[in-house]
């Protein structure tokens with residue numbers, strides 16, 4: 001420290017010169033030293049002030065976005081069908097966790113976590129932004145949640161919190177049509193508003209109405225700021241901004257009808273759709289099903305894979321997504337088109353000998369012996385195929401295409417329902433532009449019995465029958481209750497045609513010899529409809545000669561069973577479609593289910609009207 005504490009030597013000029021030189025060096029040095037300190041202080045206090053303030057606050061406060069409660073879904077009688085239940089969850093800030101392995105080894109000591117689960121979370125955490133909360137897609141029970149809270153000082157970076165999770169009250173019954181919610185993926189996040197980013201435990205609708213109405217159901221996120229201690233534990237809440245809950249949605253479903261229809265489908269693969277005469281959907285059940293709560297409460301990979309690999313496809317909505325040949329259910333439409341185009345009259349007769357030959361190709365009626373000479377009424381009632389080959393031959397595919405499109409076949413029934421398929425109503429132009437081939441007459445004939453290229457969905461067929469039963473008015477089916485829904489647009493030009501065909505359907509179900517006579521409803525309120533048996537596999541000559549029964553084939557080659565109907569017949573109020581995949585004939589599988597569902601509807605109707 002010689003420079004700073006020099007010991008001056010007395011009594012000589014040279015000494016004094018030496019002293020003043022030393023003093024100069026010393027002063028300069030002091031000045032430089034001071035300037036450095038001042039400039040450093042200036043830098044820290046003025047230039048970097050903001051950074052330091054934030055860092056200091058970060059040690060004391062934590063801000064969280066708050067997940068708004070998702071809108072509740074009601075049925076038409078205000079019964080809750082989708083609610084939000086309180087759940088206990090944890091989140092971690094990955095950056096604040098020194099060793100993820102140590103973290104999990106400690107956590108698995110206090111709560112039960114499987115090795116597979118841990119590995120899954122480790123992968124997920126590694127993909128998460130390390131500064132943003134990672135929420136475990138798992139709901140903890142109260143005991144687990146308490147243990148985590150009790151040990152929070154040994155779990156730095158962990159934040160336990162209480163949230164609300166979407167819960168379906170009739171999970172299997174409504175799974176396909178309500179859909180489910182789950183964690184948004186990157187694409188989903190890109191479509192969301194920026195204030196939804198980094199909302200812990202945010203779930204969005206992935207399929208069904210949950211997806212279709214996601215924006216309405218979602219609500220607005222809130223936020224909360226907490227003061228925390230050195231372990232990151234919340235000490236007190238300092239700011240709280242409430243979010244806005246999502247809107248309550250009142251649907252057109254009748255939970256009793258939906259639940260009954262689903263139970264009635266039992267182990268079958270297929271769907272039941274019921275609409276009123278305005279197109280309000282009372283029931284849209286699909287089987288087999290799955291538990292949508294598992295998507296919110298956590299489903300393991302094995303469970304998901306087994307759903308995906310099931311040949312009966314439980315994740316698919318059979319009413320909207322699966323397309324089927326309409327089979328004989330199309331006959332009422334073929335007849336209407338032929339009547340409107342004046343190709344035939346009500347009295348048109350034709351002879352069925354069980355088969356007909358055209359250009360070396362044989363076309364068969366389901367009744368080997370043939371129906372003999374029959375008219376339009378009997379051809380519908382007994383569902384003669386030969387009669388309708390002939391009507392279709394006279395009508396032509398393009399005129400049939402126009403009528404079918406007018407009734408809503410071959411196009412989506414609902415607005416922007418992403419899983420709904422269009423199906424297909426062919427035409428000569430369609431075949432030329434899509435397949436690059438000319439149309440053949442034989443293709444027109446099989447279109448007359450709803451086979452060949454023609455594909456429809458259960459909801460399309462339900463819309464079709466409703467538009468017959470309501471007297472020929474267009475409906476725009478909906479799952480959401482509309483304030484005004486009146487019938488204004490008539491899509492037929494002669495009421496007599498429709499009345500004639502409804503009468504034939506009445507006979508098909510309520511008079512001996514009709515294809516669904518075995519499924520009639522006795523009593524004051526009756527129902528009526530048309531069966532359909534859709535071929536999945538062409539019957540070979542070998543099989544026909546040996547009279548091989550459909551039930552002898554493997555399940556996936558058996559015919560689909562269809563029924564479309566309406567009731568009560570004296571004053572139509574409801575239309576119904578039942579389709580059973582590989583269920584055999586329409587009269588065997590679909591018609592009895594339609595009858596039972598309609599019976600329940602009638603009973604309910606009687607109670608409501610005190611009849």
Ligand SMILES: [Zn+2]
Nearest residue numbers: 352365371384
């Ligand atoms: Zn026939």
